Amino acid sequence: MPTRAKKSYGQHFLTNEHYARQIAEAMELTSLYKDVLEVGPGQGMLTKHLLDRRADFHLKVAEADRDMVVYLNTHYPELSDDILEGDFLRQDLTEVFGGKPFGLVGNFPYNISSQILIKLLDNYRLIPEMVGMFQKEVADRVISGHGSKVYGVIGVLMQLRYEPSLCFNVGRGNFQPPPKVQSAVIRLVRRPEPLIADEHYGTFKHVVKSAFGQRRKMLRNSLKSIFPAEVLGEEIFRRRPEQVSVEDFVALAERAAG
Numbered sequence: 001m002p003t004r005a006k007k008s009y010g011q012h013f014l015t016n017e018h019y020a021r022q023i024a025e026a027m028e029l030t031s032l033y034k035d036v037l038e039v040g041p042g043q044g045m046l047t048k049h050l051l052d053r054r055a056d057f058h059l060k061v062a063e064a065d066r067d068m069v070v071y072l073n074t075h076y077p078e079l080s081d082d083i084l085e086g087d088f089l090r091q092d093l094t095e096v097f098g099g100k101p102f103g104l105v106g107n108f109p110y111n112i113s114s115q116i117l118i119k120l121l122d123n124y125r126l127i128p129e130m131v132g133m134f135q136k137e138v139a140d141r142v143i144s145g146h147g148s149k150v151y152g153v154i155g156v157l158m159q160l161r162y163e164p165s166l167c168f169n170v171g172r173g174n175f176q177p178p179p180k181v182q183s184a185v186i187r188l189v190r191r192p193e194p195l196i197a198d199e200h201y202g203t204f205k206h207v208v209k210s211a212f213g214q215r216r217k218m219l220r221n222s223l224k225s226i227f228p229a230e231v232l233g234e235e236i237f238r239r240r241p242e243q244v245s246v247e248d249f250v251a252l253a254e255r256a257a258g
Contacts, residue, residue, distance in 0.1 A: 014045045014107045014133070016174040019185070023131055024049035026167055026187055027103050030056045032128040035097040037061070039088045039106035039116065039132075042068055044076055046107055051078065057103065060096060062088040089115050093123045101126055107133040110179065114138065117154060120188070124161045130188040136169060139184035146245045153212045159246045160195050160204065162188040196250045204253035211241035211249075219244070219252075226256050 014020055023046055027036060034057050041047045041061040050059050060082040063069050069085045084091065089112060096102065104127050108116050113134050120130055134142075137150070143164040144151045158164060167185040172178040196204050207226060214222040220237035231237070236248060244252075 012107075012110065012175040012177060012179045013042050014170075014174060015176050016170075017045070019168070019170055019174060020046045021049045022168065023105065023107070023133065023185055024053060026131040026185070027053070027057070027105060027129060029103065029129040029189065033101040033103050034058060035060070035100060035102040037084075037093075037096055037102050037104055039104065040064075040109050041072060042107070043071055046105070047072070047076060047079070050105065051076070058082075060084060062086070062091060064088065089119060093119075093126055099126075101128055103128065104130040105132060110135050110138075110181070114154065117142065117158060121157060121161060124190060124194070128190045130162075131167065131185065133170065133183055133185050135179070136182040136184040139166065139186045142188075143186055146243060146248075148242065151242045152215075153208055156208050156212075156246050156249055157205065158188065160201075160250070162190055164188050195246060196253060200253055200257045203257040204249065207253045207256055208241075208249055211244065215241055223252070227252075231255075 036050060036057045036059050038047060038050060038059065038061045041063055042065075047059070047061060059079070061072065061079060062084040063072065064085075064087050066085070069083055072083055073080055084096065104120060116132075117138075120127055138154075140150050141152055141155050142158050143166055144155055165187050167187050170183040170185065172180075172182060175183070194201075207223065210226060211219055211222050218238055218240055220232040222241070223237065224232060227237070236244070236252070
């Protein structure tokens, strides 16, 4: 029976039943999906509370650690046909539920949390809602608006397609082993439509990454390779990137796309 978390998988097992139940109950948009994928279930602390909601949705779990797959098969035999063994980041999410929409949930491994968010973005048409535990630093970056010191690329990209909110913070003592950082659970609800058309998403990313790539500089300097000199005197280009809202970045990207 596996009892130790493995550093190689970024495992920190949640031990507080109260928080596990709260995460499971935070999945609210079940009118938009009838399937849920949990990433990194480990020993099933969250899984059992998700299974309590079987009347609301069908649960599958994605687990990369073979020892944990054996544990889950032993302790949650009802999941035996619904365990996806392997790296979530390598999985084709269109195949998990046959192309149907699904909710995404997890006490996500902290060593791949940013990659999980990017995969969510890349598959946003499939995923109306995500509820997940992240290190608080990452959670803050996702939910913060312009004007915040932690506002940056990942927050702007996520807020283009999702509306984020903080569910609650979780202290280090609620995990085994305790992580070195504080944690937070956030919820992402997909916007009815993204703030920019998919065909301009590449331009949007380029503008945002170029701006924050020179965070301390005004946009007139960081974006001068994208925009003609005659527009760089406008007020928007005299701002630094953390002063620019998601909606203003959208307007800039649409201008850049022509």
